[in-house]
Each structure stands twice: as structure tokens, then as C-alpha cells.
Amino acid sequence: MLNVIVSRLKQGHRTMVYPSGPAPELPDRFRGRPSIDPEKCLTGCRLCSDVCPGKAIVVADMVRIDMGRCLFCTECSTACPQQAISFTNEYRLAARNRQDLIVVPGKQEALPAARLDDRLLGMFGKSLKLRQVSAAGCNACEADTNVLGTIGWDLSRFGIQFVASPRHADGVLITGPVSRNMRLGLEKTFLAVPEPKIVIAVGACAIAGGPYADHAEVENGADNIVRVNLYVPGCPPHPLTILDGLLRLLNRI
């Protein structure tokens, strides 16, 4: 017992001050929101879209990067002879609308909307219980969702908790591209959650299939099965990106 107390003293208090204080420091090599410089991009060369593993770049009248498909590998920025594409340290990427994940050249980046509608906010704003379903995720999105429960992040201080039964849940947090073999499991879990309910898609896989997009074995993300209320881009998203999304969804920051 004494050991436990001594260890407790040695470990100290480690829950971060965010969001009432500054966000935890991100590594200098962190790759957040992409940015496209319209002055530099010679639209039409397609070198960026040719190398993109996520099929995230469309080159038409201008270059557009779909953060929902992006793996944040930076192959595009390496391939660009003009250095038109760069990755900023902006970690706030989550959005309510799928369209808001599309990055276009030069546009001043306003934070995409994430807030729930008033009715749902009234119900879930102070207490949100989620059932997590991994549907062929690689366990990185799962792990960095799970980490929010540890003492550093302490998700439960916001009234957000992961629960064991869908019957106790207000919504489902989905990771993975939704394999054909998990489709039924996801559908049944979703059905078991009482109405009204919300869906959060975490990671490139859950948004659009990620590295496995267009494989016959997957359903290209949660969107094709259920209606998604919040998209959190990344492969995997940083825990701070997920937390920021959840807090903005609940209008807590």
C-alpha cells in the first residue's frame, strides 16, 4: 500500500490543461492541414495526383486535396516541382460536412463547422456515450481514440465516455473502411443504439476507405452505411485532432 502512495507521489498530476490552457505541443514534423499555393501551382501538370496513394487529389480548374482521403504521406508535396503543396501544423481538421474537407488553393482557411444541431446538442452537449466499432481499422485509429481515455487526456472530464453496450450509447464512433465482413456487425450495432443517435467517422478509412479505398473487400467508409455527423481526417488522426473534433461537436470550445 505504501508503495502505491509513494508511486502516486512520484508520478504526480499529469492531466493536460487543454482546452482551458494551451494545447499539448505537437512535434515539429507533425503533418496537419495541407495548403496549396495558387501562385506556385501550374495547374495541369498532375504530378501530385499521379503519386497520391489515397486518390485524394483532383486536378481540374484547380488542384483540390480531399483531406477525407488523404493519408498525410506528403508524397504530393515531394513530387511537386514548384513546392506548391505544403503541410501546416493545423491540427483542427474535423468537420460536420464532407465538403468541408476539401482543400483548395489559397483560400483563407476558416475552421470547418463541427457543432451539432441545437436539438442534439441539448441532449448530448453535457454527456455523450459512444460505442466504438472497429470495422477493419488497422488499430492505429483505434489506439489513438483509446488514448483519449488515459489520464493525460482524460476524456471523461468532458462527459464523453466509451460504453460497452450499444444500448447505453448515444452514438457510434467508427474506425476502418468497413470491411464486407464487418458490415453486418456495424449495422446491427448501429440499430441497437436508441434514437436519436450520432455517428463519428475517425480516420481516412472510415471517411472514404483510406489506403483500402475501392478494394472489393471494403465498403469505402462509414458514409455508405450510416449517416455521419462528424468526420475526423488523418491516418491516423492525432488524438488532439479527435478531441478537438469531439469538443467542437459538443460546442465545448
Place this chain on the structure above:
Amino acid sequence: MNHEKLRMVTLVNGQSVELDAIALLAPDAFQTVVADAVDVGQRVASLFAAPARQRGVTQLFAVLVNTQLSRLHIVRTEIHGGQYPSLTNRCPQVHLFEREIAEQYGIKPVGHPWFKPVRYHESWTGRDAWDRPAGEPILPGVCDFYRVEGDEVHEVAVGPVHAGIIEPGHFRFQCHGELVFHLEIALGFQHRGVEGALIGGPDARSIHYAETLAGDTTIAHTTAYCRVIEALSKCRKTARAQTLRGIALELERMANHVGDLGALAGDIGFLPTMSYCGRIRGDFLNMTALLCGNRFGRGMVCPGGVGFDMDDARVEKLLRQLDAAEKDATVAIELLWDTPSAMARFENIGRLPKQVALDLGMVGPAARAAGVEVDTRNDQPSGVFRFTHIPVSTYDTGDVFGRAYVRWLEIQHSIQFIREQLHTIPSGDILNRAGSLLPNRIAVSLDEGWRGEVCHVAITDDDGRFMRYKVVDPSFHNWPGLAYALRNQQISDFPLCNKSFNLSYCGHDL
């Protein structure tokens, strides 16, 4: 027999040879070579099928690990038609490989004792080993399960969706009261078609498949993938890149091991260690992010070297963070060993005898905890591990405690390794671009991931594209070990036993 032995091709880890150098054995000679090798202590790292030039013919390849010689042996044979006599009865460790071959290529291992699908998908050849009607949906986990009959026997089914944030799998227990007679595990829910999609590569996606084969094992799998590419393109890595890869690999091991020890403490309700370790795991992930910007090492390892260099400031910061994490981890984890009530829940639970671990061909900490001295870093060293020696951490109880304790030993060795390496990083470049792949060759690459041996094999076609790419995650070897360890245990100890193995679902399901 000796004659056949001479016809085995012998390689070192990370080498490639011409496909033609591997003599074709007759099917029965192939089986004799594999079974005899296992009898004398070798292990089957991989057994897989690949197309042959002739229609209707399938090749089988076996990769054997020879620990004594620190060498790998490859043998192959050809199967004409849709079946061959199963090897499983003679050599139990190939049981899952034979099921996988059947599922992918529609070839029946006649006489296989428990012939079921592995991942529940259609075959790649249009031929079905279970004679299921074409077009009929294949439902995961829907099949016969081993059953114990009797008035007081009951069956418990769990999953695919579990209570926590965890990947899906289905577990069937045959119980008598609280006592488990038998556990059968059905996986395949995470199947996303990675091996099939690698055929025809390498392309823009290939490395991302490698990085996400098991997302918590990014460094080990990606290093194995890159070493295959390097072997097939005769690309030399720089010493600096090798060292940085080794550091990243050990950071990955520590993050996961610390996380597992915390989760084990959580499963027995010992909250101090659980809380501390949950956070310290994050500290190790953040060290990986310091190297490459991503907590799981995405982008760190790439063909020809590494994607991110090290500088003095980073070395210093890493050393500081390492010191702090070591201090915290020591307090948190030693608390576990010093608490008798915690130890009582670890000892003698989920025992796996050494002989069973050997028979099943198990790898990694689960095997080492049962006294099997197997560690790729030591037995088949590659990269920086050719020049530094990390002791093999073993224990002899094969129980939950053994699996936990081996992790702690490994954490300590890894910290020491990284500290030494950080002081002696060779100078030079970090990347030599790998060119195109040589045609008609085979390359094998092993790595000691935190769960154990990661094995990648690639075979190129006439154009230097992947004709076949075979991945074996350590979990593929070890899931049956978990099932075995549950025998005669209380069903309530399942979460604890499961966590003590902490195997990958996506790495198994591919």
C-alpha cells in the same frame, strides 16, 4: 533425404535469389523436407501458394527458419489439380497455412483435421475448396465450431463487436460452469484484401499497405517490406538509415509493451499501474512522433532508407524524454511486481507449456515467456542488429506473469539499446533511392516486431512486378496459442489471458 536437403536454397535474412535456383521437389519430398526440418527444431515462417506458369498448376513455397545456423531455407513444389495430401497431421504448425492456401487458391489439403476458412472470402482462382456454390455470400464466422457435448456443458459466444475499443473477432467457449474446456477463435472480420492488392506492385499504395498491415506494428512491417524491395533492386542502405530504423523499431516495441502492461494491470483492477502506463505509452509514441511527425511511425521507413534524419537537438531531446519515461515506467511497472495481490492474479493463469509453443510454431514474447529462445534480432539479425546484440529475454512459466515479465525485460533492453545507438549514430546519408525490381526473383525478410516475427516474401514476375507477396504477421502463428492457454481456465480470466498475448486482428486478417 540428404539428397533433398542439398536442394534447399539457403538465404540470409533480407537476401533475394533467382526463382530458378529453387529446385522443384516432388510433393511428397517437399512434405518430407518440411516435416523433417521441423522435427529437428526448425520452424515454418511461411507456407504459401503462388501461381505457376502452366495453367491449372499451383506452386507451394515453404520458408523455414533455421535458428542454429541463422539461415533461412526455401523449398517449393507444384500441385497439379485441386488437391494434395495435408501435412498438418505430421506438422501441426502448418494447420492455418494450409487453410489459408485453400481459401486463396481453392486447393484442398486432403485429410486436414479441422478444415475451415480463415478469413471468409472468395478464392482468387474461382475454384472453391469447400465446394460452396459460386455467388453465394460467404459470411464470416458462419461454420461449424468444435463442440463439447453433455448435459452440463454450455457454450459462450463473444464478438465480433467487443466491449472496449478493440478490433473485431469471434470467440466460442465450451464451458462447464466457469471452467473453459475449449476455446475456438474465428477471425476474418478485418479482411480488407491487402495481399491480393499487393500483386502487380510495387505502386503508390504498396508502402501504405505495409504501414497499415497492423497499424501498431508499422515500423516492423514497413522495414520488412522495404528490405524486400531493397533485396530485389540491389539497393544498399546506409549505416545511418539502419541505425535510425533500429531506434524506431525499439520505440515501437516499448510503446506497445508498456501499453500492454498497463492494460494487464487494468484487467485485474490494479489502477495505479494501469493509469501510469497508459500515459507512459503515449510518451513513447510521442518519441516516435519526434522522429517522423507521426506517433505510429508513418513515413519513417521507406525503400532505401528512412524518410527523416536525426539532428543533435533531436538526439538530446530524445535522450531526455527517454530518461524521464524510463524513470516513470520503472516506478509504474515495479509496483506491479511488488504487489502480491496483483501477482496472485498473474501467476499460473493462462499457462502455455513450452512443447505446445514449439509444436504450434509460436513466436515473440508469448513463445519466449514459455522458454522458447526465439528472437529474430538475435537469430536472423539484419540491419543494425548485425552489429549490436540485444539479449533474448525469456522466462519459463508460460503464464500471464511470464508474458508480462518478458515484456518488462525487453523494455529495459530496448531503452539501453536506444541510448547506446543515440550516442553513436553513424554519419552519412539516410536514403539511397531504390530502383526497379529484378525479374523472376524471390526475396525473404524477417523482423522482430513487438509481437514477434514479421515475415515478408516477395516473388517478381518477368517484368519485375510482384507476382506474389506473402505477409505473415506474428499473430498468425500465435492465435492458436491463446486458444490453448484458455484450456482449464476460468472464463472470467479470458480478458486477462487475451491481453497477455495482445494479438493483432488486422495483421491476421490482412
